[in-house]
Amino acid sequence: MLEQNYWLTTTEMPAGNGTPELPGPVDVAVIGSGFTGLSAARTLAKRGAKVAVLEAETIGWGASSRNGGMVLTGLKLGVNKLISMYGRERTQRMYAASLASIDCVEQIVRNESIDCDFARCGHLEVACKQKHFDDYARQAEVIAREFNHKLRVVRKNELKDEIGSTVYYGGMVDEISAGCNPARYVAGLARAAMKAGAQVFEHTRVNLVDRESRNGDTGWQLSTSRGPLWAHEVFVGTSGYTGQATPALQKKVIPIGSFIITTEILPEALARELSPRNRMIYDSKNYLYYYRLTPDRRMLFGGRAAFFPENDRTIRRSAEILRRGMIEVYPQVKDARIDFVWGGTLDFAFDIMPHAGQLDGLYYAVGYAGHGVAMATYQGQKIAELVSGEKPENPFVGIPFPGAPLGLYDGKPWFLPLAGAWYKFLDWVS
Ligand SMILES: Cc1cc2nc3c(=O)[nH]c(=O)nc-3n(C[C@H](O)[C@H](O)[C@H](O)COP(=O)(O)OP(=O)(O)OC[C@H]3O[C@@H](n4cnc5c(N)ncnc54)[C@H](O)[C@@H]3O)c2cc1C
DSSP states (O other): OEESOGGGGGOOOOOOOOOSSOOSOEEEEEEOOSHHHHHHHHHHHHTTOOEEEEOSSSTTTTHHHHSOOEEOOSOSSOHHHHHHHHHHHHHHHHHHHHHHHHHHHHHHHHHTTOOSOOBOOOEEEEOSSHHHHHHHHHHHHHHHHHHOOOOEEEEGGGGGGTOSOSSOSEEEEETTOEEOOHHHHHHHHHHHHHHTTOEEESSOOEEEEEEOOBTTBOOEEEEETTEEEEEEEEEEOOGGGOOTTSHHHHTTEEEEEEEEEEESOOOHHHHHHHOTTOOEEEESSSSOEEEEEOTTSOEEEEEOSSSSOOOHHHHHHHHHHHHHHHHHHOGGGTTOOEEEEEEEEEEEETTSOOEEEEETTEEEEEOOTTOHHHHHHHHHHHHHHHHTTOOOOOTTBTSOOOOOGGGOOSSOOTTHHHHHHHHHHHHHHO
16 A cells, blocks of 8 residues: 555646746735645736746646545535524625536646546445434435525435445435546646646745735745745635735634545446445535545545544554455455555535635635535636636625634634544534
8 A cells, every 4th residue: 555645646737937036026826736726827918917826746746636536516515504603695605606617627738738537437425323314314415405505315215326325314415526637737727827837836835925015015035045026916726725924814724634545446337336326425514524436446445534634653543444444344344455555635615615705915725624626626716807807706705704703712722622523523413
């Protein structure tokens, strides 16, 4: 078993700008080269802005190359909860944005000819308890009525057409969701941003961002590991890796580890038995499992096996936890070899919602809570339009963006073991 991101073995990442020096003043400095930052850079460069993307590691190094490649509709919170938090009208706009975000990815893939196995294969949510299944019918009814979007509820006795597992109480299908190879997608997004004129600087960590006017022009001085850069505007797309360079944002983002294993390539008949319709699948728990077949027929099985971000210890421990979880769902793969295990860091806001807009003058988009492939691409584009002076529809701008209760958080998530135990408890009782 290799402790390595399987997707990267299928992908050739483009190289960033090779010049040792950063450019002179730019219109927009983008921090982070994942879906958010690169989607923003592409949109800005296409509008003629001079853009520098600053990436501490390599292109797509963060969650964007490490995820499950599930391009999902919907938000992490349930629709009734959303309506109680934001009211009908804004929730309708949020749901519409979540559907539009899938179209946004599809259009970029098509327009930029990105070879990333994008396919509208739909997603399947499976119920771990009878009461979770009972809730699906209620949710589907609200979603059809309020958002004019159709989900299909699948009873336990019909589930074998969707999944080769008998452990669930039923499911719910959304045909609009898609799957892709995320590393190939982020590589293609980087190529598209560079083709549009954006410069991408790898191994360039932003350490400080200070307000600084130049010749009467307001802007920002960035101190980076490659030297200084002056930018008119700054867009922060650092997600679960948000650090001290942007302290106000860091205090609002909780980094949470998520881990994935993949099996060896499975025989065609077995792969078809496990997932007859090749769905993107996740279960109904808080401490959930998500899984799918890869285009070359491996079972990719992920979960929040440890709450802490990835390191050698959490990755190794997760491999065994996830293997056991996979065999509980699919006893058919008990003898399959595990070829790869890796981890990455997700970004959660305290209210489990995406947030975008301006904080202390810096543009940002964060808080995708495991639904970031489509939403990060979409927010990158929408906030770039805002930076360009346009007025895009974006229901996530302007909603309250809470920090920790009593301000008890400085970016070091000391409460994660408690949160992990709490969610396990909730999964047990609810
Ligand atoms: C294991 C895993 C599985 C997931 N599965 C799914 C899924 O199936 N479907 C889904 O929709 N979502 C999924 N997600 C979530 C999704 O991957 C993320 O929401 C999305 O990739 C976030 O993109 P981003 O561009 O905002 O951030 P990232 O891709 O994390 O990029 C942030 C970048 O910022 C850089 N950076 C940070 N600080 C600095 C600095 N100071 N200077 C310069 N650069 C900096 C980092 O190096 C990093 O490359 C998953 C996430 C993980 C970790």
